[in-house]
Amino acid sequence: MSTPPGLVTLHLWGVPTRAVPAAAARMALDRRHLARAPGVRFAKLLGTGSGRTFSVADADPHRWALLVAWDSAADADAFETGRTVRAWGELAAERLVVRMRPLSSRGTWSGAAPFGGPGRTRCAGPVASITRARLRALRAAAFYRAVPPVAADLQRAPGLRLAVGIGEAPVGLQGTFSLWSDDGALRQFAHRRSPHLEVVRRTAAERWYAEELFARFQVLAVEGTVGGRTP
Template sequence: MLPVTLQVWRVPRRAAPLAFARMARDPRRLRATPGVRFAKLLGTGDGFRVRDADLTRYAALVVWDNPGAAAAFDATPAARAWARISTDAARLDLRLLKATGRWSGREPFGEPGAGGAGPVLALTRARLKARRAVTFWRAVPPVAAAVENAPGLLAHFGVGEAPIGWQGTVSVWRNEADLARFAYRHPEHRAAITRTSTEGWYAEDLFARFAVLDVMGDRSVLGWSEGGHGRA
């Protein structure tokens, strides 16, 4: 099983220009870090429109060769560069439970492992077909409203490799049962799953579920709510 980490940084608004520069410069440097198998530097937001972007929060999702390489991330040039401009940060250590689909033509997360009783993280990402983008964005608000009030939700925010057309979400749940209850029983979400296949919104998509092994740092950067209703 390959170690996976999600690092999230909060930067002050005055540092947004520096963050934009890092978003352009650091993906290649992150991928070139020793021990990295797959890496994506991501912007975040409260939704999928450009105006929903959060200019003060950024994330790196990384798949590592081994736990030692993952543990050394904070000492890498890319991590030190983000630490210099950030005010707060959080890191989640993850173990893959299930994944379907591809990201940049790859199945990046390796073989799945066993689940547990603790929190789980769900990751969705997709590259939209341009001609389907408008119908996709119209379908988002009911699902977004539903997830914000879902029982067992600890944290939730949008992610993307680019402001338009490269969409994704990160959500953290108290356990697999809470995630499954929302994913497969909530009517709005079930309707969205059906429309995904019938309307062909995506040129490429991926869904992955991870066990959350550890959460380090400032959980408020994730919009974490111990009460079970996360809101970024």
């Protein structure tokens, strides 16, 4: 089992239409910068979308994301003054940064367990979750048909503060980042809402995923805005 990182950050940058080509280009340019950044354990440059169907139709070219697992909070702080954040600051009309501490994680992402392993820790205050899956090609159609009822129910779930579809750039939305008022609200959706429970049942029975990950985090800070508001 891997040791949990000292800190996990999620950046969301909203860009105007004129900056969309430059933002897409940064998805390639920033890979090299992240590979050399001190303290980076795991990093993913991500496209975003509504997460309502998890198809390309969901994609939002005006919002881009960066998820990083850090050795320490000090490494994350140093990154904030570096060239990647400065470059995005020149493009973006708004920015949201979520700083998190892993509570539990199950599964893998690109063969790694970037957020540690299973845990039973509960916490007071807001929490976040990341779900991510790589679909089996022959099971994709059934998965896409099953998603809309769950996505619609998620938007109505009590305690939800933000939900964003995420996928490894440049295309393909394979997961969700969600922010919740507290741990109880997240658990209520995950374990008691009928549409989600039905998809969980079918996932096991029909083996939709070649790889999957579910991680839960304590939210330490939320800074900035997304869609003109702080969630």
